[in-house]
Amino acid sequence: MQRERKPGPSVPETGAVPQSDAVDEIQHAWLRELPGVPVESIGVITRVWRTAKILGDERRRTLTRLGIDSATLDLLSTLRRAGPPYAMTPARLKDLCLVTAGAISQRVGRAEAAGAVRAVRSPGGRTLRVELTDAGHALIEGSVERLLRYEDDLIGHLSPAERDRLTELLRKLLDGLLERGHGDSPIGPPED
Template identity: 65%
Template sequence: MFRPKHPPGRLDQVNSAGEPGFDAVDAIEHAWRRERPATPVRSIGVISRIWHAAKLLGDERRRTLAALGVDQATLDLLSTLRRAGPPYRMTPAQLAGACLVSAGAITQRVARAEAAGLVSAERTASGRRTRHVTLTDEGHRVIEGTVDRLLGHEQDLIDHLTDEQQELLADLLRVLLGGLRARLGAPDEPGQVGDQR
């Protein structure tokens, strides 16, 4: 539950003991505010928590994928093909664009997935170039099971937030990311499962 805290207008956090109160980020922000009153420190409360949450979620995703026997690159490839809809087929250029990786990286991902029977590659007569990459039945089985378990687990991780809080946070993060991309000239990120759904 969210409660007002001091100073007024801030949202309460839960400390390491599970009780409402200042957290470590609050302590850092308030220390800088005390030591350097003229230094703008409000960003600490946003950016430090995003960095910490990203690390926690990234570490947990790696553990979850390892338990499921899928690496992030393969998950990205299979997810991209699955989300494309029937016939679940894309060109290497389309895959590279959707995954925001180089043509060489896509070639490597496709080769690994093909060796595992997760995709099939249609090549030119010379065999030098891949024309299309298609999700196989085994690829379907793997991605369907992985998505359900991964996203179910990650939903559990944020279920301490109400539906309204999750929607509000998603909206605020969308605005934050859009503003950052515009200011930094960064491209949109790929639509991976989980962090880019």
């Protein structure tokens, strides 16, 4: 059931009248309650946060149906995207998966126990290389194909031009956040 939408707080560049939603209501309420405090970020950050929550929940449910967890998906996807021979050092996997060495060790251990990867070790037991097995190859290809088809459907209400524009804006947002210290949360200077 879709509720009637009211015009939002501003007119976009296209000249079309935007529609109001619950996020606009939050923004307007804070504008009313704390005049002078900048509230424009609510329109972006709250929508990104809510979108991320919905998409994250959808991905978790989809991966559960596919029988693969997100850590294994990330590991196997990284190996598969590398191309033949579908093998990497643990250090390279760690860097590409954006996790710690310990997390990569755990991921490799679980995937190896499941038969999805093979760890090539030195005589001393140190993992030198992680290789995608035939079973891992089949698992990741089937999982990624089904996942990407489903996620393409999730954004199917956006036109190709809208997807391109959104991609560029999100890239610009992410790049700006990374340039400012990715993950740091500067609230401002401490008060004396």
